[in-house]
Amino acid sequence: MGACQPNNSQLYIGIDGGGSKCRATIYTAEHQKLGTGVAGRANPLHGLEQTFLSITESTQLAIADAGLAPSTSQQLIAGIGLAGVNVSHYYQHIVNWQHPFKAMYLTTDLHTACIGAHNGEDGAVIITGTGSCGYAHVGDNTICLGGHGFALGDKGSGAWLGLKAVEHVLLALDGFACATSLTERLLSHFNALDAMGIVEQLAGQSSSAYAKLARSVLACAQEGDAVAISIVKEGAEYICKLARKLFAVNPSRFSMIGGLVEPLYPWLDEDVAKRISPALTPPEFGAFLFARKQFNTKA
Amino acid sequence: MGACQPNNSQLYIGIDGGGSKCRATIYTAEHQKLGTGVAGRANPLHGLEQTFLSITESTQLAIADAGLAPSTSQQLIAGIGLAGVNVSHYYQHIVNWQHPFKAMYLTTDLHTACIGAHNGEDGAVIITGTGSCGYAHVGDNTICLGGHGFALGDKGSGAWLGLKAVEHVLLALDGFACATSLTERLLSHFNALDAMGIVEQLAGQSSSAYAKLARSVLACAQEGDAVAISIVKEGAEYICKLARKLFAVNPSRFSMIGGLVEPLYPWLDEDVAKRISPALTPPEFGAFLFARKQFNTKA
Numbered sequence: 001m002g003a004c005q006p007n008n009s010q011l012y013i014g015i016d017g018g019g020s021k022c023r024a025t026i027y028t029a030e031h032q033k034l035g036t037g038v039a040g041r042a043n044p045l046h047g048l049e050q051t052f053l054s055i056t057e058s059t060q061l062a063i064a065d066a067g068l069a070p071s072t073s074q075q076l077i078a079g080i081g082l083a084g085v086n087v088s089h090y091y092q093h094i095v096n097w098q099h100p101f102k103a104m105y106l107t108t109d110l111h112t113a114c115i116g117a118h119n120g121e122d123g124a125v126i127i128t129g130t131g132s133c134g135y136a137h138v139g140d141n142t143i144c145l146g147g148h149g150f151a152l153g154d155k156g157s158g159a160w161l162g163l164k165a166v167e168h169v170l171l172a173l174d175g176f177a178c179a180t181s182l183t184e185r186l187l188s189h190f191n192a193l194d195a196m197g198i199v200e201q202l203a204g205q206s207s208s209a210y211a212k213l214a215r216s217v218l219a220c221a222q223e224g225d226a227v228a229i230s231i232v233k234e235g236a237e238y239i240c241k242l243a244r245k246l247f248a249v250n251p252s253r254f255s256m257i258g259g260l261v262e263p264l265y266p267w268l269d270e271d272v273a274k275r276i277s278p279a280l281t282p283p284e285f286g287a288f289l290f291a292r293k294q295f296n297t298k299a
Numbered sequence: 300m301g302a303c304q305p306n307n308s309q310l311y312i313g314i315d316g317g318g319s320k321c322r323a324t325i326y327t328a329e330h331q332k333l334g335t336g337v338a339g340r341a342n343p344l345h346g347l348e349q350t351f352l353s354i355t356e357s358t359q360l361a362i363a364d365a366g367l368a369p370s371t372s373q374q375l376i377a378g379i380g381l382a383g384v385n386v387s388h389y390y391q392h393i394v395n396w397q398h399p400f401k402a403m404y405l406t407t408d409l410h411t412a413c414i415g416a417h418n419g420e421d422g423a424v425i426i427t428g429t430g431s432c433g434y435a436h437v438g439d440n441t442i443c444l445g446g447h448g449f450a451l452g453d454k455g456s457g458a459w460l461g462l463k464a465v466e467h468v469l470l471a472l473d474g475f476a477c478a479t480s481l482t483e484r485l486l487s488h489f490n491a492l493d494a495m496g497i498v499e500q501l502a503g504q505s506s507s508a509y510a511k512l513a514r515s516v517l518a519c520a521q522e523g524d525a526v527a528i529s530i531v532k533e534g535a536e537y538i539c540k541l542a543r544k545l546f547a548v549n550p551s552r553f554s555m556i557g558g559l560v561e562p563l564y565p566w567l568d569e570d571v572a573k574r575i576s577p578a579l580t581p582p583e584f585g586a587f588l589f590a591r592k593q594f595n596t597k598a
Binding site for chain 1: 344345383385386387388389444445447448450451452454462465466469470473474475494495498499501502503537540541544
C-alpha cells in the first residue's frame, strides 16, 4: 500500500487509552473493521513511557490481527483518545512524541468516547467505571467535569465506592462507627481478621484495587445494608448532578459508559435514568471518526 | 570497646523511623546522649530496602556524630520503633534482617513514642502530623487505634486535612459546591488557574504533598471560612474520640505529638485539651529505654 493511493483506501487506527488498558482498532475509510489489539494501561499521568509502549503494542497487535505487515503503522492515520491529556503539560508530551504513524490526532478519551457513543454527532456522556467523569459537546460548547482521579475525586466511580467502604469499615473496626454486613464482607474479601489485615493489602495499591470492592458495596446496598446504601446513594447523587450539568447545554443524546453503569442504574433519579441512550459505537471508533475528520479538514 | 566490658558501659542506639525520616541517637546506659543522625524515610509499607538503608545511614551518621569508629555498630544494642510493623508481615521482614547491631529490639513507632513521652512509664499518646494514630499502654492493656495511612484513614492528620480541602475545592471548581476563600487559597498554593492545574501537580504524590496544605486549611478556618471550619472540626472531633477511647484504660499521663498538635489545639474539646501533658523525652529515647529493658530482661 503506497502513500500515493487515493484517499478512500487510506487506513485509520482508532486508539482508546485509559488507566487499565489501551485498545486499538484498524478501520478503512468506509468504517470496515480490519483488526484489533489490546495492551496495558495508557494514562500519561501514571507514566509517559508506559503510555507510548501501550500505544505501540496495541497498534502492532491490531496490525497483526488484520494480517498486515508490521511496517503498516507508518501508513496509518491515528486517532488517539487518552485519559490525562486535558492536562496541557501531558498533551504537549504526547504531541511531541516521535510516533510510528503517518499522522496522529490527539484528544481526550472523553471526547472520543462521546464521538463514538453518538456516532460522530453532538451529545453528552458520563463514564463511570474505575473512575468517573462527564463530557458534552454541542455546537461550539464543550463541557468537561470531574475526572480528577483517585483519591481526589471521581465520586460515584468504582474506586470511590471502594474507598468510602474501606474508610467506613476501618473506622468501624476501631469502634468509631457501626459495623454492618459491609464490614464482614470486606474482611472476607481480604481474608483479613482485623483493620491492619486490610491496610496491609491496600498499601500502595492503585485505584483498580479499590474498584474491585465496588461490587461488594453495591451487593450490600441491594441487601439493605444502611452504610452501603448511604455510600451508593451519595455516589449516584453526584452522577445525577453531573448529568444535569451536561443537560444544561441541551445535548440531543446522552449515554453512560463503563462497568458501573448497569449496577448504578437502579440508584439514579428518574429524570437522569430516562434520558440514557445506548452508546452507538465504541470509543476507539470515536477516535477513528475524530482522526478522519481532522485529516480530511487538513487535506 | 570489647564485648566483655561490664554491662553499664554498654552503648545503645534508639531509632525512630517513619514516613518522612529516620532519626537515630546513641546513648550510654546512664542516658547520656553521644550523637545523633537523621536519614530518609523508613516505613516498611513503602519499601523494605529504603527502610534498611535509612536505618543503616542514620546509625552511621550518629556514630560519626559521636566520634566513634564505623564498626561500633556491631557493639550497639538497638531499639527500633518503626511505622508499619503493626502489620505482622512487615514485622517479620525487619526481624529477619541481617542487621548491623549486636542485638536489635523492634516495636512500633507508636510504642516507642509512648515510652518516650512518659519517660518509660505507662501512658497514652496521640500522634498527629502527616498521619494520625493513637496508642495507650497501661499495665497489661495495650490499645492501638487509627494509623491506617493515607488515603484510607488518618482523620485529623495534615494529609487528611489537605485531601478533604482539595476534594472540596475540585467539586467547587466544577460548580458542585460553594467556592470559598479556601478555593482561592489552594489555587494560589498550586499557582493553578483551574481544577486540572491542581490535579496535575497532585497526581501520584504521597501524603506529604497533601500535608503541606494543612496550614492553609487551618489558616482559612481561623479566618472564618465555613468549608475550612467544617473540615477542621471534623478532624478535631475524630482526634477527641480517639483520645476518649484511650482514656478508657485510665492512663496516668496523656501526650500529643506531631506538627499538627499546636494548630489543632484550639479546636479540641476541653475534656481532651486539659488532659494533655508535654512529652517528656523524644521517641528515639523511648526506643533506647525499650531496648535497654528488653536487653536486661534477656541478660
